[in-house]
Amino acid sequence: MSNPGGAGSFDEEFDVIVVGYGFAGSVAAIEASRAGAKVVLLEKTAVPGGISICSYGAVRCASDVDMAYQYLTTTNGGRTPADVVRALAEGMGEQEDYVRDLARVNNAEIATTKEEGKTTANYPFPGVNAFYQTTVRSIPNFSAKAFYPWANGAPGGPMLFKIMDDNIAHQRIDVRLETRALRLIASEGDREVLGLVAEGPHGRSRLRARRGVILASGGFEGNRWMQEQFWEAKPVLPAAARHNTGDGIAMAQDLGAQLWHMWHLHGAYGFKSADPDYPYAIRVKRLPDWVPGTGKDTGFVPRRDETGKIELDSVKMAWVLLDRHGQRFMNEYQPYLQDTAHRSFHHYDPAIQDFPRIPAMLICDENGRKLYPLGRPTSNDKGLRYDWSQDNMAEVKSGILKRAGSVGELAQMLGIDPAAAERAIARWNEQCATAHDADFGRPGGSMLAVKVPPFYGAPVWPVVSNTQGGPVHDAGQRIIDVFEKPIPRLFSAGELGSSYGHLYLSGGNISECLVTGRISARNACALPAG
Numbered sequence: 001m002s003n004p005g006g007a008g009s010f011d012e013e014f015d016v017i018v019v020g021y022g023f024a025g026s027v028a029a030i031e032a033s034r035a036g037a038k039v040v041l042l043e044k045t046a047v048p049g050g051i052s053i054c055s056y057g058a059v060r061c062a063s064d065v066d067m068a069y070q071y072l073t074t075t076n077g078g079r080t081p082a083d084v085v086r087a088l089a090e091g092m093g094e095q096e097d098y099v100r101d102l103a104r105v106n107n108a109e110i111a112t113t114k115e116e117g118k119t120t121a122n123y124p125f126p127g128v129n130a131f132y133q134t135t136v137r138s139i140p141n142f143s144a145k146a147f148y149p150w151a152n153g154a155p156g157g158p159m160l161f162k163i164m165d166d167n168i169a170h171q172r173i174d175v176r177l178e179t180r181a182l183r184l185i186a187s188e189g190d191r192e193v194l195g196l197v198a199e200g201p202h203g204r205s206r207l208r209a210r211r212g213v214i215l216a217s218g219g220f221e222g223n224r225w226m227q228e229q230f231w232e233a234k235p236v237l238p239a240a241a242r243h244n245t246g247d248g249i250a251m252a253q254d255l256g257a258q259l260w261h262m263w264h265l266h267g268a269y270g271f272k273s274a275d276p277d278y279p280y281a282i283r284v285k286r287l288p289d290w291v292p293g294t295g296k297d298t299g300f301v302p303r304r305d306e307t308g309k310i311e312l313d314s315v316k317m318a319w320v321l322l323d324r325h326g327q328r329f330m331n332e333y334q335p336y337l338q339d340t341a342h343r344s345f346h347h348y349d350p351a352i353q354d355f356p357r358i359p360a361m362l363i364c365d366e367n368g369r370k371l372y373p374l375g376r377p378t379s380n381d382k383g384l385r386y387d388w389s390q391d392n393m394a395e396v397k398s399g400i401l402k403r404a405g406s407v408g409e410l411a412q413m414l415g416i417d418p419a420a421a422e423r424a425i426a427r428w429n430e431q432c433a434t435a436h437d438a439d440f441g442r443p444g445g446s447m448l449a450v451k452v453p454p455f456y457g458a459p460v461w462p463v464v465s466n467t468q469g470g471p472v473h474d475a476g477q478r479i480i481d482v483f484e485k486p487i488p489r490l491f492s493a494g495e496l497g498s499s500y501g502h503l504y505l506s507g508g509n510i511s512e513c514l515v516t517g518r519i520s521a522r523n524a525c526a527l528p529a530g
Contacts, residue, residue: 008185010195010208014040014174016524017196017209018216019181019248022050023510024494025216026164027517030102033171035525037211041173042198044180044243046382047150049161050218051241051466051495052513054378057156058133059099059514060507061112062092063119071127072505079261079501083475088499091515096134098514103136105166108159111137121505122336124293133507136160150382153240160510176200184213184251184490191255191481192488194530209489212524215479216493216517219467220246230262230469233346233355236462237281239270240378244467248496252471255490256481261501262469266509268341269321269360270463271375274398278386281463282375282400284362287315289336289506290443317446318368320428321460323357326411326420328428331440339504342462359459361414363407363425365452374401378465392456401456410455425450466509470497477520489527491520 016032018025021043029041043050062068069089076085100110113119113133121131136159144151144158151158168175179200186193195208220226222242226249228234249259270283317333330344345357364374375388375395388395395401404410411421429451431437435444471479471492478486479497493516495509505511 009206011205013208013210014038015209015211015529016214016521017042017207018214019196020050020216020218020494020496021048021175021177022052022216022218022494023161023164023513024052024517025050025214026161026168027514028214028216028493028521029173030164030167030171031518031521032214032525033173035521037525039171039173040207041168041175042179042181043175043177044247046178047148047380048165048177049148049151049380051221051244051380052510053148053151053157053161054153054240054380055157055510056154056507057158057160058135058507058510059095059160060092060505060511061095061132061134062089062130063114063132064127064130065089065093067127067130068092069127071121071125071130074125074127075123075503075505076500077502080499081475084473084499087475087519088512088515091518092131092511095511095514098518099134099136102163102167105163105170106139106142108139108163109137111135120291122289122291122339123503124291128291131505136163139163150380150384152377152379152385152387181217181247181251184255186255190488192530193255193490196251210529211527212489212491214491214493214520214524215248215252215471215496217248217496218244219470219495220244220249221464221467227464231265232348233358233462235358236265236267236342236464237270237272238279239267239281239283239463239465240380241466242279242381248492249470252479252487252490252492255487256483257471257479257487258482258484259469259497260472261498264468264501265342265464266339266466266468266504267462267464268338269345269460271400271458271460273386274395274400275386279384280377280379281461282377282386282388283338283463283465284319284460285372285374285376286338287317287333287446292335315446316371316448317442318371318374318448319362319364320425320450322361322363322416322421322424324360324416325356326417326424328424328439329357329360331437331442333442333446336504336506338465339506342464345462359461361411361416361457362460363410363421363450363455363457365450365455367452368448368450369456396456401458403454403456405453405455407450407455410457414457414459466495468495468498468500468504470495473497476523477516478523489524489530491524493517493520
């Protein structure tokens with residue numbers, strides 16, 4: 001096809017075209033349809049849900065918009081304009097009511113952490129207590145494995161996705177799976193978006209968008225080339241979403257879009273599978289988040305005693321990390337481990353011309369091995385699933401975890417200096433005796449000695465759960481070009497150019513998907529038909 005992105009005749013016409021069938025794309029399609037638009041929702045893979053369905057499904061809400069705005073402003077570190085941050089905060093103030101509205105479709109039971117007294121975020125910044133979470137507690141006659149057998153993640157994500165899925169089924173929305181958006185079609189001169197070229201089971205077609213195109217296609221978790229250009233450390237392994245290859249970023253760039261936050265990835269560290277064909281890294285177990293300086297649990301995965309009281313001090317982390325020189329190099333249990341822990345791996349040592357912490361070595365003893373599954377696989381791929389064993393012994397058998405009778409022997413198996421590893425573990429055990437990590441400030445309650453044989457270890461790599469970078473957007477979700485002008489009729493939603501520019505907020509991308517899906521749909525539908 002010559003000039004596939006140029007103006008010309010179209011095969012089909014719609015008011016709004018939405019690209020990506022995760023939380024953001026679902027909400028954008030629902031709201032555009034509710035506004036009376038003729039909508040088509042495109043998804044490149046064979047199953048819906050994207051990375052969204054793998055999430056915990058905890059929608060971040062705000063009880064005080066002004067306080068939430070203060071907090072979000074600080075966490076963005078000056079990298080996101082005030083009006084964009086304000087729009088997100090205001091949307092969070094409406095989130096609980098919106099989730100309850102969506103839940104009417106299937107009588108889902110909704111719960112919030114306000115009822116449990118959990119009103120906090122991840123860091124002790126002004127406005128920290130403005131936040132809480134809204135979740136879908138249950139849905140009549142719903143089983144995640146029955147409805148979404150391909151989704152392997154946390155239990156809350158499928159339930160939140162189900163209420164969106166059912167709302168889509170009640171709207172006049174043309175859903176097309178295995179249909180990839182290839183390139184935007186725009187007019188000459190002012191680059192007004194007219195539609196796009198899509199490729200599906202029946203070949204290529206040119207789809208007209210009378211009011212606008214909403215790109216909700218996620219980030220570039222599956223694009224190794226982009227990662228190597230925008231991130232210093234390598235390799236950073238994907239924990240999920242190999243189909244998120246930056247399609248929306250490329251399409252927006254084609255029309256001159258500016259980019260932001262491309263460096264900002266959300267992730268921790270994890271294992272490689274023993275199966276060379278398994279496409280994902282496996283993140284370490286998610287432990288409760290905590291607020292620095294307070295010891296306060298943010299309520300994401302709380303542990304409770306027999307009275308129901310949350311006991312953060314009772315949460316033990318089973319392992320310590322050593323670099324390739326056999327030395328500890330970080331607090332293994334950071335306040336929001338699944339967001340910032342990868343950053344400690346990015347150190348480049350010019351003396352050895354390499355990254356000495358990639359991979360690092362995770363080490364635990366027999367007590368740690370018995371605590372819980374050390375890994376948590378995540379995927380949303382048809383026909384693909386891996387479940388980590390409850391006692392970690394299947395991973396010992398497969399070779400993911402090495403086992404040895406001493407720390408020195410284990411170190412030798414892992415390729416690090418045995419004497420250095422023994423010294424590092426001996427110092428760690430001394431500090432565990434006083435529950436005080438003088439080296440890196442790990443929470444005392446989480447410290448667990450590594451001294452009961454046999455010992456277990458494995459290489460671990462920095463892992464990306466999701467990216468935050470993409471095209472710049474304004475408060476109305478209009479995509480902005482390199483000359484700071486909006487590209488006519490082109491909108492973004494969700495993690496495609498997320499607002500988060502420095503520190504993330506647990507549940508924040510989920511909330512952002514809902515907020516920006518609504519904003520983009522409202523503003524696209526408000527435009528006159530082109």
